Amino acid sequence: MQLYNTLSAKERAALIEKAGQDRLTLSFYKYHHIKNPQLFRNHMFLSWNEMDVLGRIYIAREGINAQLSVPAGNFKAFKEHLDSISFLENVRLNIAIEQDNKSFLKLKVKVRHKIVADGLDDDTFDVTDKGVHVNAEKFNELLDDPDTILVDMRNHYESEIGHFRNAITPDVDTFRDSLPIIEDDLKAHKEDKKLVMYCTGGIRCEKASAYFRHKGFKEVYQLEGGIIEYTRQVEAKNLDNKFIGKNFVFDERRAERISEDVIAHCHQCGKPCDTHVNCANEGCHLLFIQCEECAEKMNGCCSEACMDIVALPYEEQKALRKGRYKSNNIFKKGRSEVLKFKP
Structure with a gap:
């Protein structure tokens, strides 16, 4: 029984070219108490390997975080498989704005201690006790509210090439670094401000929203589906786009352009560049x-x-x-x- 990827990236790329079929790049996550992550991991690998699904998937006792490339012709079977798993039924799928058939070249399903490393050792913290999810329209309304504090829950190299206007962008290398810094910087506003957070697809700000609720912040909101879903809703509903630059993504594409603004600079010569x-x-x-x-x-x-x-x-x-x-x-x-x- 094959439980691990056996092809190199070069071999897989050649097969994708030979097949000549379009693939969909997508992502999803779900916080859920999984009793046996290794057993669940093996089940997912066997099922997805048969469908020629590729990607990077982390499974832990707290849930699943998946970034995938699925053959367009197998998408229906893939969705039916997700829906057959009780806690993944109708899970939101973030379909990439820009598609690339070679966004992933291997299927890697790994068991981790946590799906988002947070550095926390607190048995009283419940990651499922999350903040209020808001769509793009409500998110824009909150950004226009003077009582809102907007925080980017991504790392410095992500926000460097793109972020929402007037967002606090912590100068951090990891998610775990951001939690104590943000709590300390905003502790005076636990009662009087609306704390609104966003990230790439929602997984980090969902954990952060639960963490800050745990720490006593009264009004906590998160952008549902993150920047990826926000962009989709802005285009579909003709809303004002408040994101400038590119959205960093964790696959071979590295970024999706959201606006024409170039807010970063080449690290070698200093000219405007966000590649x-x-x-x-x-x-x-x-x-x-x-x-x-x-x-x-x-x-x-x-x-x-x-x-x-x-x-x-x-x-x-x-x-x-x-x-x-x-x-x-x-x-x-x-x-x-x-x-x-x-x-």
Whole structure:
């Protein structure tokens, strides 16, 4: 019984091209108390592998977080499978604004301690005791209310390329870093302000909304479906779009453009740019913003040191990487000291 992916990304890409069929990129999440995450994980892998579903899925005792690529012809069967699972019946599916048949090239279903790492060790905190979900129209109304405080629950490299106007964008590397910072900064407004949060698809601000309710904030709201669903509703209902720039996404596309505004800068030359790339040196793989001119000049690398490595024969590059863990710079997402124009 096959319980793990057996094809390389290159092999899978070739199969996708040969099939010539459109695929849908989508995501969903659900907080739910899962008694046996490993058993549930195996069931999901076996079912989705048969449907040629690809993606990155995390399962924990607190629920499931899934980012997927599904063959368009198998979408109905995929949806029927979700609906056959009681707590996933009619779960909201966030369909990507911009589609790419190669957004995911492997099926990875992993059991984690939590589907969103929060750094919390509090048995009294109930992640299902969430704040009020609001749609795009209500969200816009709340943003026009002077008693609203709007908080971006994403990390600095996400909000750097796009965010809602007048949002607080914490300068953090991880979600777990943001919770205590936001609580401390806004503790004086637990009673008198409306705390409104948003993230990419809803999963982080849903946990955050439950956390801040747990911490005594009286009026807590979250944008249902996150930026992805907001964009869809704005277009469908002809609403005022209050998001500027790009929405960062965690697949091969890296971002979806929401407005024509370019609010970020190339980390190497400083010119306006909002294109994230990974350093071409596989031993580095740093995520940073690079314009086309710098990409050509630096051969897709973040530094001259990485350029020197990329210039070596591939086997020599592999030998240099052998036994070495990738630099923690990859997780700094643009804060590396080799970059001149850091956020």
